[in-house]
Amino acid sequence: MKPDIKICGLKTPEAVDRALKRGATHIGFIFFEKSPRYIEPDLAAKLAEPARGKAKIVAVVVDPTNDELDEIVSLLKPDILQLHGSESPEHVLTIKALYGLPVMKVFSVRTADDLKRVEAYIGIADRFLFDAKAPKGSELPGGNGISFDWSLLGWIDESIDYMLSGGLNKNNVADALASTKARGIDVSSGVETEPGVKSVALIDEFFDAVEKADAPVMAPGS
Numbered sequence: 549m550k551p552d553i554k555i556c557g558l559k560t561p562e563a564v565d566r567a568l569k570r571g572a573t574h575i576g577f578i579f580f581e582k583s584p585r586y587i588e589p590d591l592a593a594k595l596a597e598p599a600r601g602k603a604k605i606v607a608v609v610v611d612p613t614n615d616e617l618d619e620i621v622s623l624l625k626p627d628i629l630q631l632h633g634s635e636s637p638e639h640v641l642t643i644k645a646l647y648g649l650p651v652m653k654v655f656s657v658r659t660a661d662d663l664k665r666v667e668a669y670i671g672i673a674d675r676f677l678f679d680a681k682a683p684k685g686s687e688l689p690g691g692n693g694i695s696f697d698w699s700l701l702g703w704i705d706e707s708i709d710y711m712l713s714g715g716l717n718k719n720n721v722a723d724a725l726a727s728t729k730a731r732g733i734d735v736s737s738g739v740e741t742e743p744g745v746k747s748v749a750l751i752d753e754f755f756d757a758v759e760k761a762d763a764p765v766m767a768p769g770s
């Protein structure tokens with residue numbers, strides 16, 4: 549089955565356009581002010597316009613207040629809220645009830661312990677996203693361009709719908725898909741020339757790598 553592909557941290561019409569042309573199923577906008585990918589909600593709304601009905605529009609927020617969510621939801625009208633902080637199951641339920649939107653809850657992973665609380669969110673979060681835990685000293689909870697040990701996800705049942713992120717790029721995405729049961733992949737730094745600067749060439753190369761990974765292996769002579 550073809551994986552969902554989310555290109556995250558978009559800030560230009562060129563990058564949005566290329567992601568859509570290549571078949572991104574999700575495009576993400578970052579509403580975390582310390583991020584080099586931060587974008588004002590009104591600008592994100594304009595950039596997202598060509599994606600409506602073609603790809604899911606994802607608002608990435610970190611321990612958001614209701615005021616922040618009110619502004620983002622009313623301007624951007626996202627399809628999904630990506631909760632990338634330490635939102636409790638109760639907070640996720642409150643957000644879902646307030647905004648009526650599906651939630652993708654992020655778990656930041658370095659060790660097996662980081663996955664202990666997943667069960668508490670089953671039946672509450674609509675989807676999970678497993679990302680690498682930020683290195684010490686980083687101000688960003690995500691978007692650090694580093695991977696984690698994917699074998700830690702081995703116990704996660706196939707019935708659990710999750711995306712994978714953290715340092716994915718054209719060189720490791722095939723391996724990531726082969727080594728996990730991720731139904732989707734999410735990339736930001738891996739399609740950038742520097743933090744916050746997306747490259748259409750790298751977006752192309754990322755999609756090429758996913759397509760190659762997905763292509764059936766032909767028997768010799770066939």
Ligand SMILES: O=C(O)c1ccccc1N[C@@H]1O[C@H](COP(=O)(O)O)[C@@H](O)[C@H]1O
Nearest residue numbers: 556580583690691693713714715736737
């Ligand atoms: O990208 C950011 O700056 C960011 C800031 C705050 C929360 C999440 C952020 N990005 C998310 O991080 C992952 C993986 O990024 P990368 O490919 O390792 O750079 C992705 O889910 C982004 O949504």
